[in-house]
Amino acid sequence: MSPRSASVNEELRRRSRERLLQSTVELVAEYGYEATTLGDIADRAGAARGLVSYYFPGKRQLLQSAVHRLMHLTLHEALEREPRSECGRERLARAVDAVLGLARDEPLLMRTHMAGILTAEGFVQCPEQQRLAELLRDTVVRYGSADPDADYPLLRALLMGAVVAILLPGAPMPARRLRAELFQRYGLDWELGVPPDGGPPGGTFPSQA
Secondary structure (H helix, E strand, O other), rough: OOOOHHHHHHHHHHHHHHHHHHHHHHHHHOOOOOOOOOOHHHHHHOHHHHHHHHHHHOOHHHHHHHHHHHHHHHHHHHHHOOOOOOOHHHHHHHHHHHHHHHHHHOHHHHHHHHHHHHOOOOOOOOHHHHHHHHHHHHHHHOOOOOOOOHHHHHHHHHHHHHHHHHHHHEEEEEEHHHHHHHHHHOOOOOOOOOOOOOOOOOOOOOOOO
């Protein structure tokens, strides 16, 4: 049997890494961060325990990469869903709704992710984070930013702040109110994206820029 080509080996490594990332998301969302071990993740992914350490220096870094992958996939799906739109305002609205939706649908996972970012480990730079950043930066460009290198980090910070506010134990902010604030800041019509039922808070639409 002839040895596998470099491209085949690369594809196998990519698939193994993605199985580990997907297994991490599933297990942490189901059982929590502390109760999930690297061995559990390897078993769920059908991979050897040593493969986890080969790709990631630790569980916290693995979780951040896994959540960044989930965010990238969720955002990509939202931006590309039918009817597909090239309108920058519609795409920005979809991006906001996608991120707020993750906080609503995966509270344990997103709370754990944000807690990790705010600890000593800080923000992990990884391929998944870079793909997420590219999507958000492209969204800002299509929205019409004259300075995307400044406006993309601001959008990222505002979205992260909204996620924290939604998930804040004991004093959560309603996602509807945070959506209204973000839409008002960027001059987006309430009907763009995936508006929640019932109209904007207070019965009035956010003022337009």
